[in-house]
Amino acid sequence: xxxxxxxxxxxxxxxxxxxxxxxxxxxxxxxxxxxxxxxxxxxxxxxxxxxxxxxxxxxxxxxxxxxxxxxxxxxxxxxxxxxxxxxxxxxxxxxxxxxxxxxxxxxxxxxxxxxxxxxxxxxxxxxxxxxxxxxxxxxxxxxxxxxxxxxxxxxxxxxxxxxxxxxxxxxxxxxxxxxxxxxxxxxxxxxxxxxxxxxxxxxxxxxxxxxxxxxxxxxxxxxxxxxxxxxxxxxxxxxxxxxxxxxxxxxxxxxxxxxxxxxxxxxxxxxxxxxxxxxxxxxxxxxxxxxxxxxxxxxxxxxxxxxxxxxxxxxxxxxxxxxxxxxxxxxx
Amino acid sequence: xxxxxxxxxxxxxxxxxxxxxxxxxxxxxxxxxxxxxxxxxxxxxxxxxxxxxxxxxxxxxxxxxxxxxxxxxxxxxxxxxxxxxxxxxxxxxxxxxxxxxxxxxxxxxxxxxxxxxxxxxxxxxxxxxxxxxxxxxxxxxxxxxxxxxxxxxxxxxxxxxxxxxxxxxxxxxxxxxxxxxxxxxxxxxxxxxxxxxxxxxxxxxxxxxxxxxxxxxxxxxxxxxxxxxxxxxxxxxxxxxxxxxxxxxxxxxxxxxxxxxxxxxxxxxxxxxxxxxxxxxxxxxxxxxxxxxxxxxxxxxxxxxxxxxxxxxxxxxxxxxxxxxxxxxxxx
Numbered sequence: 024x025x026x027x028x029x030x031x032x033x034x035x036x037x038x039x040x041x042x043x044x045x046x047x048x049x050x051x052x053x054x055x056x057x058x059x060x061x062x063x064x065x066x067x068x069x070x071x072x073x074x075x076x077x078x079x080x081x082x083x084x085x086x087x088x089x090x091x092x093x094x095x096x097x098x099x100x101x102x103x104x105x106x107x108x109x110x111x112x113x114x115x116x117x118x119x120x121x122x123x124x125x126x127x128x129x130x131x132x133x134x135x136x137x138x139x140x141x142x143x144x145x146x147x148x149x150x151x152x153x154x155x156x157x158x159x160x161x162x163x164x165x166x167x168x169x170x171x172x173x174x175x176x177x178x179x180x181x182x183x184x185x186x187x188x189x190x191x192x193x194x195x196x197x198x199x200x201x202x203x204x205x206x207x208x209x210x211x212x213x214x215x216x217x218x219x220x221x222x223x224x225x226x227x228x229x230x231x232x233x234x235x236x237x238x239x240x241x242x243x244x245x246x247x248x249x250x251x252x253x254x255x256x257x258x259x260x261x262x263x264x265x266x267x268x269x270x271x272x273x274x275x276x277x278x279x280x281x282x283x284x285x286x287x288x289x290x291x292x293x294x295x296x297x298x299x300x301x302x303x304x305x306x307x308x309x310x311x312x313x314x315x316x317x318x319x320x321x322x323x324x325x326x327x328x329x330x331x332x333x334x335x336x337x338x339x340x341x342x343x344x345x346x347x348x349x350x351x352x353x354x355x
Numbered sequence: 356x357x358x359x360x361x362x363x364x365x366x367x368x369x370x371x372x373x374x375x376x377x378x379x380x381x382x383x384x385x386x387x388x389x390x391x392x393x394x395x396x397x398x399x400x401x402x403x404x405x406x407x408x409x410x411x412x413x414x415x416x417x418x419x420x421x422x423x424x425x426x427x428x429x430x431x432x433x434x435x436x437x438x439x440x441x442x443x444x445x446x447x448x449x450x451x452x453x454x455x456x457x458x459x460x461x462x463x464x465x466x467x468x469x470x471x472x473x474x475x476x477x478x479x480x481x482x483x484x485x486x487x488x489x490x491x492x493x494x495x496x497x498x499x500x501x502x503x504x505x506x507x508x509x510x511x512x513x514x515x516x517x518x519x520x521x522x523x524x525x526x527x528x529x530x531x532x533x534x535x536x537x538x539x540x541x542x543x544x545x546x547x548x549x550x551x552x553x554x555x556x557x558x559x560x561x562x563x564x565x566x567x568x569x570x571x572x573x574x575x576x577x578x579x580x581x582x583x584x585x586x587x588x589x590x591x592x593x594x595x596x597x598x599x600x601x602x603x604x605x606x607x608x609x610x611x612x613x614x615x616x617x618x619x620x621x622x623x624x625x626x627x628x629x630x631x632x633x634x635x636x637x638x639x640x641x642x643x644x645x646x647x648x649x650x651x652x653x654x655x656x657x658x659x660x661x662x663x664x665x666x667x668x669x670x671x672x673x674x675x676x677x678x679x680x681x682x683x684x685x686x687x
Contacts, residue, residue: 183618
């Protein structure tokens with residue numbers, strides 16, 4: 024501990040639609056302290072950014088470290104965004120469209136700030152500290168309300184020309200198929216996200232189809248958490264099981280396509296749905312991915328569950344801050 | 356011309372299923388001389404490799420250069436293959452499975468040899484000398500008998516973990532859909548390749564559907580070249596037009612998916628079908644790509660025809676040789 028006053032830390036921030044998480048994190052990924060606030064996403068942009076800064080300050084306070092020991096802050100935010108300029112381009116669910124996040128945060132805190140989109144950040148967290156440690160080529164897919172993804176090529180996040188590569192939930196698995204929230208048709212997200220499944224459950228219930236869901240959540244579909252999916256599966260609810268199996272099959276097809284295009288070493292599958300039903304869904308995803316990919320590409324690929332859970336966001340944000348502070352490129 | 360005896364050149368080789376092309380090429384892409392031989396793909400491996408070496412020698416002879424001025428040879432071959440070891444892993448249509456191409460060629464010619472798969476090489480040719488010049492992120496799709504592709508990320512070919520990334524023809528556009536030659540279902544190639552379309556034409560003709568194809572090629576489907584497609588289109592043949600339009604639409608959907616995943620600056624569409632019907636097919640591909648992609652990703656993307664035609668292979672192979680000779684990485 025002799026050197027502890029000189030040891031440096033960063034803040035990792037996970038800015039979500041309902042809450043903002045911040046943590047003080049060391050270079051090997053150790054979480055020193057945490058803080059949390061509601062996002063209040065409908066409030067004015069300045070207020071949301073103010074809450075973001077104050078949750079950072081709270082995390083530092085809780086760490087008992089001196090602020091001099093904090094070298095920078097990494098932030099994961101919903102996008103699309105411009106990670107180079109640190110600006111949010113558009114966020115339908117949080118009032119941050121056009122917000123110059125990094126300028127604001129580094130102005131307030133007096134340390135460098137770095138920004139990337141939430142799912143990229145989560146994938147980067149798994150790459151540096153989680154299930155993807157040591158891989159050069161990696162794909163992350165996160166199944167929840169929507170389906171997000173991130174791509175690591177040769178150890179760097181793939182941003183591409185628009186800085187917004189890696190929209191893996193919008194891979195078209197059925198050309199001109201089901202309408203997606205993004206406005207297109209046939210996207211994986213239009214079949215395998217919670218939002219898509221709820222749409223189908225509603226239709227089925229309306230048609231008088233029996234399901235334990237009506238018992239578990241009444242007609243309040245907001246209560247349909249991943250845990251409720253788990254309960255319905257355990258109760259052998261056919262409607263829910265069929266829907267989840269279909270979602271897993273189509274996710275497998277999409278993963279197969281991604282293997283053929285990107286040829287990663289590992290595919291990490293995360294998100295609430297997979298956390299709740301890992302043993303049920305992952306084997307179906309694996310089987311259908313292998314079935315939908317060249318054997319030479321799929322043979323040594325591992326399709327594994329995410330390891331960091333909800334901490335992928337803060338840890339990935341911290342990892343980005345660490346690398347950027349050292350002048351290393353984190354993305355191409 | 357004072358320095359001409361010291362000027363260096365490389366040989367670019369395009370090893371195809373029916374012919375082997377070789378050319379002596381300067382660093383700015385100038386083709387000094389060419390040679391060509393039949394592949395005779397069913398002959399013993401040693402014989403095919405012998406033909407490859409002798410066509411290289413013929414190209415050098417035709418160039419009137421001294422062999423000392425030839426620094427290396429780049430080779431594009433059907434795959435899958437291991438470009439690092441210079442070994443063909445498998446080629447269903449050419450008897451080269453397991454062939455140590457680069458060892459053999461550099462042993463015979465006494466200069467370094469470099470190998471990559473034919474479609475990667477074509478994409479790299481377009482990237483260095485053709486329609487993709489100056490782009491950092493690029494996708495190439497080539498529509499012919501099959502559908503091949505190549506991906507450039509940050510100026511390098513994407514090989515991925517298996518060295519076989521970029522199998523863009525096997526993106527699934529209709530999960531569990533039409534059977535593909537690769538054994539999977541629903542691949543783009545199962546709808547938009549010449550092979551797939553011929554399958555559908557045969558069925559239609561068998562059902563008694565009228566088409567000018569019977570007049571143009573009788574029942575010899577091997578005669579169904581891209582030029583015949585062109586003629587049938589010009590004759591307003593509904594069967595052919597509908598099939599080509601469907602192929603272009605689904606190619607557009609696949610391009611939209613690829614944009615969402617990779618976010619390139621340009622997509623280059625090449626191959627015999629597109630050369631013969633560029634004005635008819637490209638607008639459909641463009642429209643459907645934009646319709647099937649996030650606007651923020653598609654807005655500045657150009658979807659353009661390939662510029663090098665059949666020379667993409669020899670030029671791409673030469674470009675790989677030039678870069679490798681200088682110790683530059685060409686792939687990740």
